[in-house]
Each structure stands twice: as C-alpha cells, then as structure tokens.
Amino acid sequence: MPTMIRVYIRSGLIGLLLACCFVAALLALDIAHLRHLVSSSSIGWLAVVMMVMFNTIVFAGVQFAITIMGQAEKQPPPDRGKRVSRIRQLAAVKAPAVEGRKR
Template sequence: MPVLVRFLLRHAAIGMGVAAVFVGALAAFDVFHLGALMSGSPDGLLALAVLTCALGITFGSVQMGFAVMLMGEDEQPPNGRRAPLNRLRPIPVRVRARR
C-alpha cells in the first residue's frame, strides 16, 4: 500500500477513535439527556451507532485535513535551476503637499 494512503488511513482512524471517545463522553455525562434518551429507547443502540458514524466521518475528515496541512516540505538548498529573486528595496519619492 502506498505511503500516503497509509498516512491518510492512519489519521482517519485517529479521527474515528476521537469521535468514539466523544460520543462515549456525551452518553456517559448525559449531555442534553442523550444518555437517558438512548438508554430508554428501544432504538437507542441504533441512534448511538448513527451518531458515532456521523461524528466519525466528520472527525476523521478533520484529522486528515490537519495532517495534510501540517505536512512540511523538505527544506533543500537551491540547486541552481532558479535565479534568486532580488529583494524589493524602497525608493524615496518626493511628493508635494496640496490643500
């Protein structure tokens, strides 16, 4: 499997794990009575699975985006193919003041 695919899958799995912990905390701390609602409903496990999958997709995508954006480029010295850019230097210009 290519290195970049493994990289993305690893970070997607990290995001899924964070989402599972987040949903577990929501249910355990009974935020907005979600835990009581899920435990009292016959379809509570289905609701828990749907919430976990939805947040897993979201957190996995965010984690993959963070990982890609934080990838750095290797700093390599110039190899002589590009001409160095001259730095811009300010030039004083006289301007008359008008009313």
C-alpha cells in the same frame, strides 16, 4: 501501500477513536439527556452507532486536513537586519515595427 493511503487510514482510525471517546463522554455526562433517550428507546443502539459513525467522518476529515496541511514546505523567514535593494535595471529592447498592419 502508497503513503497517502496509509495517512488516510491512520486518520480514519484516529477519527474513530476520537469519535468513540466523544460519544462516550456525551453519554456519560448525559448532555441534552442523550443517555436517557438512548436507554429508554428500543432502537437507541442505532442512535449511538449513527453518532459514532458521523462523528468519525468529521474527526477523520479534520485529522486528515491537519496532517496534509502540516506537510507544507516551510518558508524561510525574511532577513530583517539587512536592507536589500530590489530595484531592477530597465533594459532597452529594440523591436522591429511591422508595416501595413491593420487594427
């Protein structure tokens, strides 16, 4: 299996785990009375499934972005103790003139 597919699947699973923990914390702490709304409704389970699903999408995307951006090549730090002259020498270049050229 290609490396990027493995990274994407792993990010999705981590996102699912984080989403389950997040929704469980929302319901356990009864934030915005979500636990009451879910438990008093006949289709409250659907709300929980949707919260887990949509939070999985968000957390998996963030996890994947962090993983991809962490793979960037590190730039070496600039030399701060040494003065490096970056003046380039100009060289004379002869170019033949084209006669009869119209503008």
